[in-house]
Amino acid sequence: MARKDPQVSRRKFLAGVAVASGATAVPPAQAATAASTSAAPRRPSALPPTMHVAAAETGTPKELPRIGGVPGSDFMVDVIKTLDIKYLPSNPASSFRAIHESLINYGGNKMPEFLTCAHEESAVAMAHGYFKVAGKPLMTLCHGTVGLQHAAMAVYNAWCDRVPVIIVGGNDLDAAHRPPGVPTIHSAQDINALVRDFTKWDDTPVSLQHFAQSFVRAYKIAMTPPYGPVAIALDAGLQQEPMRNGEKLYIPRYVPTSPPQGDTGAVKEAARLLANAQNPVIVADRAARSENGVRLLVELAEALQAQVIDQGGRMNFPNTHYLRRPPTAVGNADVILGMELTDFWATVNAYIDNGEHGIGVNTSRIKPETKLISINASELLTKANYQDFQRFQSVDVSMAADAEATLPALIEAVKAAIPNDRRAAIEKRGEAAKKAFAEARERTRQAAALAWDASPISTARMSMEIWAHIKDLDWSLVSISGVGFNWPNRLWPMEKHYQWLGASGGYGVGYGAPASVGAALANRDLGRFSVNIQSDGDLMYAPGVLWTAARHKIPQLAVMFNNRGYHQEVMHVQRLSNFRNRVANLGNDMGPIGTSIENPDIEYHKLAESMGWWAKGPIKDPAQLGPALKEAVAVVKSGQPALLNVWTQPR
Ligand SMILES: Cc1ncc(C[n+]2csc(CCOP(=O)(O)OP(=O)(O)O)c2C)c(N)n1
Ligand SMILES: [Mg+2]
Numbered sequence: 001m002a003r004k005d006p007q008v009s010r011r012k013f014l015a016g017v018a019v020a021s022g023a024t025a026v027p028p029a030q031a032a033t034a035a036s037t038s039a040a041p042r043r044p045s046a047l048p049p050t051m052h053v054a055a056a057e058t059g060t061p062k063e064l065p066r067i068g069g070v071p072g073s074d075f076m077v078d079v080i081k082t083l084d085i086k087y088l089p090s091n092p093a094s095s096f097r098a099i100h101e102s103l104i105n106y107g108g109n110k111m112p113e114f115l116t117c118a119h120e121e122s123a124v125a126m127a128h129g130y131f132k133v134a135g136k137p138l139m140t141l142c143h144g145t146v147g148l149q150h151a152a153m154a155v156y157n158a159w160c161d162r163v164p165v166i167i168v169g170g171n172d173l174d175a176a177h178r179p180p181g182v183p184t185i186h187s188a189q190d191i192n193a194l195v196r197d198f199t200k201w202d203d204t205p206v207s208l209q210h211f212a213q214s215f216v217r218a219y220k221i222a223m224t225p226p227y228g229p230v231a232i233a234l235d236a237g238l239q240q241e242p243m244r245n246g247e248k249l250y251i252p253r254y255v256p257t258s259p260p261q262g263d264t265g266a267v268k269e270a271a272r273l274l275a276n277a278q279n280p281v282i283v284a285d286r287a288a289r290s291e292n293g294v295r296l297l298v299e300l301a302e303a304l305q306a307q308v309i310d311q312g313g314r315m316n317f318p319n320t321h322y323l324r325r326p327p328t329a330v331g332n333a334d335v336i337l338g339m340e341l342t343d344f345w346a347t348v349n350a351y352i353d354n355g356e357h358g359i360g361v362n363t364s365r366i367k368p369e370t371k372l373i374s375i376n377a378s379e380l381l382t383k384a385n386y387q388d389f390q391r392f393q394s395v396d397v398s399m400a401a402d403a404e405a406t407l408p409a410l411i412e413a414v415k416a417a418i419p420n421d422r423r424a425a426i427e428k429r430g431e432a433a434k435k436a437f438a439e440a441r442e443r444t445r446q447a448a449a450l451a452w453d454a455s456p457i458s459t460a461r462m463s464m465e466i467w468a469h470i471k472d473l474d475w476s477l478v479s480i481s482g483v484g485f486n487w488p489n490r491l492w493p494m495e496k497h498y499q500w501l502g503a504s505g506g507y508g509v510g511y512g513a514p515a516s517v518g519a520a521l522a523n524r525d526l527g528r529f530s531v532n533i534q535s536d537g538d539l540m541y542a543p544g545v546l547w548t549a550a551r552h553k554i555p556q557l558a559v560m561f562n563n564r565g566y567h568q569e570v571m572h573v574q575r576l577s578n579f580r581n582r583v584a585n586l587g588n589d590m591g592p593i594g595t596s597i598e599n600p601d602i603e604y605h606k607l608a609e610s611m612g613w614w615a616k617g618p619i620k621d622p623a624q625l626g627p628a629l630k631e632a633v634a635v636v637k638s639g640q641p642a643l644l645n646v647w648t649q650p651r
Contacts, residue, residue: 161505481512
């Protein structure tokens with residue numbers, strides 16, 4: 001049967017080029033009229049090819065010159081392979097085409113395996129999430145200028161969250177030899193400058209031996225606590241050229257650096273203060289990075305019967321333990337031990353937004369005589385420009401050291417320092433904590449039951465519906481995006497270090513979805529079940545990571561916290577309107593203009609389905625959530641990612 005749709009032959013198409021380029025001389029208004037009449041010649045909709053392209057398409061390609069000898073980028077792969085890097089999430093680009101080719105053809109696409117990403121920010125955030133489960137860094141390759149520009153926010157999150165990521169950016173340095181046009185636009189003198197303020201170290205190797213040294217050094221620096229991202233700029237020429245004849249190259253051996261421990265005198269002084277305190281309180285943010293870290297913190301807390309506030313940068317202390325207390329517990333403390341706190345100032349001070357005259361007001365949360373102790377490796381990492389070091393807080397005993405590595409010595413010193421006549425009082429402190437803990441749990445349960453049957457679904461109800469379906473599995477909560485959704489931390493028993501991974505660090509939104517995929521990848525290899533509570537705003541920054549998850553068979557249960565808006569910002573605009581005695585302008589939406597994600601409502605289940613996920617929604621009735629979860633869990637167990645688009649209350 002003859003085809004009816006219009007056929008465009010190559011000859012006619014190329015002839016059309018002349019028509020199209022002639023037509024550009026017509027003024028726009030006339031051209032529009034001409035285009036609407038049937039007499040006008042049909043114009044190609046794509047950009048007209050240049051003569052150069054036409055010649056390249058029709059001519060016989062010349063045989064490309066072959067490179068002799070071993071490609072430099074093959075040696076680079078040999079170096080990378082010594083470091084046990086399992087995956088390489090990346091978006092492809094010409095500036096690293098040579099090492100890309102070596103990785104897949106010479107390296108066999110194993111250790112590392114290339115994972116195709118739709119955005120450089122997703123690639124870095126995947127590495128970020130992966131590390132927090134696996135404890136091992138990933139590397140990414142990115143296009144020196146534009147790719148690194150995309151990656152930058154995710155690098156900042158990793159920096160603030162003290163997570164190592166090895167970023168290798170392609171760049172064509174030699175202005176006399178690099179291809180003109182796009183490759184030159186995409187080159188820079190110094191691509192690392194883009195991320196230098198929030199990476200631990202960077203370099204631009206100029207020889208293969210230099211690359212070997214710098215790559216191993218970069219890995220070592222990234223993996224020395226405090227961890228952090230590092231960047232290596234990889235010249236395209238260095239990747240593409242063959243190794244020089246007879247060149248003798250070696251690969252330096254990687255030996256991990258031991259983490260910095262607190263000075264013996266400072267540890268003793270801290271132990272003396274803690275052992276003699278009436279009411280010592282431990283505050284932990286990124287203190288535990290392993291199961292052992294959690295165990296050590298429990299041991300210290302129990303030795304002192306000290307209350308523990310977990311700020312949640314990591315899973316530091318089981319929320320089932322009777323010594324776990326809310327942030328307000330600092331109020332009664334006479335000694336506070338802060339462990340890897342992002343913000344010691346805000347731990348002991350309160351800031352009231354929009355106080356008098358629209359200026360924030362500071363108040364103290366603690367008694368004036370309370371002694372403060374800090375163990376924080378981040379003090380070894382401070383840079384000037386970005387303000388992640390927070391307000392300055394005076395501290396009585398300050399250790400620029402790694403908390404987990406310092407815990408064994410501190411526990412020993414505390415046990416030795418507890419005077420015999422204080423043991424009974426310490427014991428009694430524990431009894432009081434048990435009572436307070438039981439009462440707090442009951443209050444949490446009551447609060448969670450509020451609006452149980454509401455539609456859209458309450459966030460507490462959603463948490464408990466999910467819990468009912470994962471509680472018997474070896475689960476890991478890989479991410480909660482959105483602001484203020486903390487019911488799982490309050491309601492699900494969390495005892496293992498991988499059950500809670502902390503947030504983004506830099507609060508750059510768009511972290512949740514890709515970090516959840518990276519963490520789920522690490523969990524997949526360990527046979528664990530990943531669950532992700534995914535907010536709407538966060539997913540829409542770079543939803544292409546859903547495709548990466550499906551393409552590379554990375555299962556997770558994603559339950560949408562779809563509150564149809566940037567709710568955090570709803571509240572900010574409302575607060576300012578209230579303060580100025582005005583009504584927030586809603587336009588035709590539910591939230592202040594610029595803050596809602598409605599009208600049209602995004603069909604996240606269809607978005608996910610289009611990228612290879614099993615998905616269902618929108619689910620607005622709480623009674624429908626349980627059955628949908630049952631189906632979704634079965635899908636995830638079979639190895640496919642599944643998403644439920646759940647309409648929730650704003651918070
Ligand atoms: C990259 C980036 N852009 C903007 C913000 C400001 N911001 C903070 S929270 C938020 C809302 C995020 O929406 P969603 O993920 O749906 O969470 P919700 O506030 O609705 O709980 C925004 C836009 C940010 N932190 N990071
Ligand atoms: Mg939202």
